[in-house]
Amino acid sequence: MTAFKTLSAPVAPGGTIGILGGGQLGRMLAMAAARLGLRTHIYSDTEKAPAFQVSAGRSLAAYDDEAALAEFARACDAVTFEFENVPGQTAAFLAGLVPVNPGPRALAISQERYEEKRFVAGLGLKTAPFAAIDSRDDIAKAIKAIGCPAVLKTRRMGYDGKGQATIRNAKEAMEAFDRFQGVPLILEGFVDFAFEASVIAARGLDGSFAAYDPPGNEHENHILRRSTVPCALSESQCADAKGIARAIGEAFGYVGVFTVELFVARDGALLVNEIAPRVHNSGHWTLEACMVSQFEQHMRAVAGWPLGDPARHSNAVMENILGAEAHDWLRLAQNGSALHLYGKGEARPGRKMGHLTRLRPLTKD
Ligand SMILES: Nc1ncnc2c1ncn2[C@@H]1O[C@H](COP(=O)(O)OP(=O)(O)O)[C@@H](O)[C@H]1O
Ligand SMILES: [Mg+2]
Structure with missing residues (x-):
């Protein structure tokens, strides 16, 4: 090599x-x-x-x-x-x-959902129960261990909920397996979460670490609709969430910004859903609400510069502009929020065309 x-x-x-x-x-x-x-x-x-x-x-x-x-x-x-x-x-x-940067190893692990879950579980962090599915025979065994409902996902190439199916029984799992046409799959227990959150964090070339306050994330049709900071996590849960990101970053020897998507269980436990080895849609509010955004932070890290301060000077709500909603740009430009349009041509349904960020004075809660 x-x-x-x-x-x-x-x-x-x-x-x-x-x-x-x-x-x-x-x-x-x-x-x-x-x-x-x-x-x-x-x-x-x-x-x-x-x-x-x-x-x-x-x-x-x-x-x-x-x-x-x-x-x-x-x-x-x-x-x-x-x-x-x-x-x-x-x-x-x-x-x-x-x-x-980030290096090929972090990329390889976070590209493959089964490797990713094994890596996370190996660090002693919580995830939904999971099992690899390579054949129809694996399904019955996995359902017995994990239970239903469950989510069957392709191990590679999924995004915005593409390549996944929620299943209620073995019959539905078999049907979904056939639809995925023999690509490697993972079965995950369905998490009845209270809400979803994420940690956007950075590791510098010198091993320094910085994490933004975790936003709470709402999805519609598996696509992120809204991220809100602060979210309903307590101060100690926020610290735990950042600790989870830190453990993952160190284990990778990571350089750059990465994101850990979390399920917040009803008992308050933090389960790792997935790792994105990059800046993240749920971190776009950092452009206005922080001195150094996730984007600048990533550029600093991969250029070998000192990391910037991730502190938040305002509360924020970020909403995506999806598909045909972008046709309303003139009205969106008048609503007092920071408007971002991505310069994409065709406004296909569900396509991320831009986003809006609204700031509020910082509150302690
Ligand atoms: N095991 C699960 N239990 C409950 N909801 C899930 C589960 N896996 C995924 N989801 C829902 O689907 C969304 C997208 O799934 P995710 O695994 O993050 O894939 P991607 O973001 O790559 O499409 C999650 O944010 C969550 O809302
Ligand atoms: Mg995701």
Whole structure:
């Protein structure tokens, strides 16, 4: 195996950070980098990638095009990514040429739901009960151990609830198994949670750690609708949530921003749902409510800079603008919230087109 490049000195202003992926997260990362005097170079396989609009450097090529990847690596002082489904080989190839953070191991584990749950459980953290499903025979055994209702999920490539089915009995599980056509699956016990929360945290090159206050997250049709800070977690639960993120970050030897999605059980227990090795939709409010946003924090970390202060100076509610709601941009622009539109063309149903953040004075609760 070729050795992975590591960052030996901070990337100075004027240097270039490469970002694999060109969606809204890449776009907001590029804008945050610009504030620090860092340039960005976006690599995407999609011509209309929203991040291309705000980045001077761009590569339009497939994620397995090694010639294009090598050219991209030469143009960058450090590389990161904005989506977790970057092919493992792409990350490993790049990491042999240029410092890539987060590293290929964190990426590999968080891409695969079963590996991810095993990793989290191995750290002594709580999750829903889970089992790997590779064949129809595994289903009966898993249901016996886990019970119903349960959620059957593809181990790879799921997002916004895609690639999952809630099942009430073995028959429904078999039907869902057949629909997923033989891809590796995981069965998880259905968590009757009180609410969902997340921790957006960062680890610096020097091992320093910073976490934002956890937002509470409401989903509609499995898509995030709203994130609110503060959420209903107590002060000690917030500390525990940040502790969970810290344990995960250290175990990965992580550099950059990452997110831990949590289920808050009715008895107050915090269960890890999944890890996103990147900035997160539930952290967009940090752009207005914190001195250093999740996007700037990530750029600081992957450029080897000191982490910024994650303290929140305001309370905030962030709401996504989904699909055709974006057609109402003129009205949305008048409502007194901070408006973000991602520069996407077609407003397909459920597509994340932008978001709004409303600030409130900080309250102690
Ligand atoms: N085991 C579970 N029990 C209850 N709800 C779940 C479970 N797994 C997923 N969900 C619901 O579906 C949403 C999306 O699932 P998640 O595993 O986070 O996948 P992704 O965000 O990658 O689509 C969660 O935020 C939660 O609302
Ligand atoms: Mg999720």
